[in-house]
Amino acid sequence: MDKYQTASSASNSGSKALASLFQRLLSPSLWVLIVSMLAALFVHYSVEPEWREHKTVYQVYTNDTGALAYMNRGKEVLIGTPIPYESSALRQEVLDTLQGKPSSGHWVSERDNNGNITYSFLDAKFHFGFWSLLPALVAISLCLLTREPLTALLGGIVVGAFMLGRYDITDAVLIPSLATESAAGVLLLYLWLLGGLMGIWSKTGAAQAFASYMTKHFVRGQRSAKLVTWFLGVVFFQGGTMSTVLVGTTVKPLADKEKISHEEMSYIVDSTASPIASVLAFNAWPAYIQALIFVPGVSFLATEAQRLQFFFSSVPFSFYGIFAVLGTLLLSLGITRFSGQGIRKAHHRAKTTGQLDADGARPLSSRELQIPQVPKGYTPHVLEFFLPIIALIGIAVGTFVATGSPQVNWAFGFALLLAALIALGKGMTLNQLLEGVGEGLKGVVLASIILMLAITVGAISKEIGGGLYLVELLGGTIPYWSLPFFLVLLTMITAFSTGTSWGTYAIIFPLAIPLAWAISQQGDITQPMLYMSICFVAVLNGSVFGDQCSPISDTTILSAMTTGCDLMDHVKTQLIPALMAMALATSLWTLIVLFFA
Incomplete structure (x- = not known):
């Protein structure tokens, strides 16, 4: 009888173990990770990166020694000798016929429509089309499926590393990050x-x-x-x-x-x-953002003081x-x-x-x-x-x-x-x-690791070109009144996918503000400065929303950590009131553009 009970108990234990293993094999999160890793390998070996010209215009001046320089966080930075834009190998028409990788970035000079010389740093960035969103999508999907941010972020990092051909995750990805x-x-x-x-x-x-x-x-x-x-x-x-x-x-x-x-x-x-x-x-935000919104030929964005004034004049529309x-x-x-x-x-x-x-x-x-x-x-x-x-x-x-x-x-x-x-x-x-x-260090070590992994997955998403692809996807010819909505949508997705508002600003502002100015000059807008302010706050607020609601954002993680909340419970419960606030804000921006701009 004892032998029979022992054998039966062992059989039941084995059946339970097999059932547990089978259940894990059927886990949606496991299949999401496996399929994503296979897709990442496919991208690395079969999808050619699409290179894009990336121009950042700076307010360059000639210092006391006669050298060209610009100010960065209160410090003077020399730029060396720029080359004519027409001679650059990083122009889009050259990149379109490029075989292999482009050269490193350099400074270029060109004349604007008024004959003034402008200086910009020109480099090349790439994306893999829709595939560029894969690391962020994997991290977010696994967060929602497993409610476990640590493994979700690691999954996103592994997928992004495979897309870049970096299979030594420790030495080639984690340690550098x-x-x-x-x-x-x-x-x-x-x-x-x-x-x-x-x-x-x-x-x-x-x-x-x-x-x-x-x-x-x-x-x-x-x-x-x-x-x-x-x-x-x-x-x-x-x-x-x-x-x-x-x-x-x-x-x-x-x-x-x-x-x-x-x-x-x-x-x-x-x-x-x-x-x-x-x-x-009244914080560090205006000083950082003003450097990203310089547009050649726009009088109210010409100097740092004017850009700061523009920032604060736009705040009532936030x-x-x-x-x-x-x-x-x-x-x-x-x-x-x-x-x-x-x-x-x-x-x-x-x-x-x-x-x-x-x-x-x-x-x-x-x-x-x-x-x-x-x-x-x-x-x-x-x-x-x-x-x-x-x-x-x-x-x-x-x-x-x-x-x-x-x-x-x-x-x-x-x-x-x-x-x-x-x-x-x-x-x-x-x-x-x-x-x-x-004991205090033990209490926050997990959240600190999650924060560092969030930094890593955000950096990989940026390197792969997720934000650049989104800009191309939504940045085509659109009606002037819908631009604020598209900018909100673009920044929300970018910030949610990368977990950073300031990183989104660096990607979107240099593209969105010149686009808004170009649309404002097409003749349908009588108040271009008001239109520019609405587009500006759309980027400013959309990035805040995406960052605030992202499960891989440092502020989201810290809000849950310092209050003792489950991360995904915080993300899910916060999303609805945040969406309601953004829907109301976007409606008001659209109405202002339609009736007052």
Whole structure:
């Protein structure tokens, strides 16, 4: 009898193992990856890249020594001796007959319609047609199918590497990408500084002390807690990663104490980051973007000062940023009509059951950062949270006012040092402090790896020419009134596929603004500057939307990480209210162009 039961049990175990293996073989995500890898190999060996002339016009001047130069981030850069454009081997008509790879980029000079000499850097970029979108599509599809961003991003990287013929993923793709300045910045800020600071706050109980203080003095329930979050998101209007990290880190203990769902908090944090930065644009955005919108012959875009003035004069039309921030305000006030069914379900779940995450959720923030481990005899104080936060904000804003660019690393580094000194001064031992730092690093290491992989897949998508192909696809002859809509669509897809708004700006602005000017001169438009402003904010806001909603975006990942939300739960619940805001904004832009331009 025992032998029969043992044999039967072994048989059942074997059947279950075979069934599990069969189920995995039928997994849609596995087949998506396999088919995509085969397609990538097909592209590498069978599809010829399509080379395109890529011209970037700079505002070049002659310096005191007689050399040609331009300004880049406040520094003078010499350009050497340009060659006539007509002599360049990188002109499109030459590239159309090219066999093999083109030469490297160089500076060229040419005369515009008014006889003035303009200077530009000319190089060649390529795309594989629709295939150029494959790495980003794979990463996004696997994210949606598996709810696992790590493997999804790795899948996108492998597919992109195969398309480029780089089969040594470690040495030819990952190491070069991780050796970049962007990856080093991610490692320093989001792993060491942010992780260390959160670990110290967890060890000292400072975050919980802050939550208790705010609850006692300012918060009277979920509504006031969410309003505090919204207010901080507006105050930290530098945008992007800085805002998400500051606000998410500050409000998470408060929100958890008030039993607010993580989906709601991540939505508020994310939608008051880049959207508010496009409205309260007293940050690094105008200085970066103005260099991308120079168009020869356009008087109001001729100098840096005029381009900055054009930027700020266009801000009142930044409707998506305005509606996105208003949407989070309505949610904070308890008005969920415009928040989408996902947000409403999450709100109801947390309110009735106290469950902050959906069933099966896998939050990016680890348990080490959610459960305080205060040593015996150590009494937490709210100033242990307030002082580092005040120092952090003060340094970030102060350096922005002084230099024009917030020094986020300085701010977080000083806050980490201050938090450590306060803990040591109050009697915590060095071993206990380092234990807290270690737990903090463990808590954010997964999200930091995901961020670095997102940088890699974005770089591969850009190298393969995904954005360039999209511009060609949508940049043909279109009615003037539909251009804002097409620019929104183009930038949304590009930013969503690459996970970056600033990278999208670098791709789209040099193409979209000259196109908008050319269309405005065709005779149907009586207010060309207004038309240019609408097209400008369409690119500005469309890129913000795509970046904000992309599962491979750093701000999306950080919003989920700092609030303790499952990444894909955040992406899915945020998408509906963001789409509603963008639909309303695009409708207004189209109406303005039709009736006022």
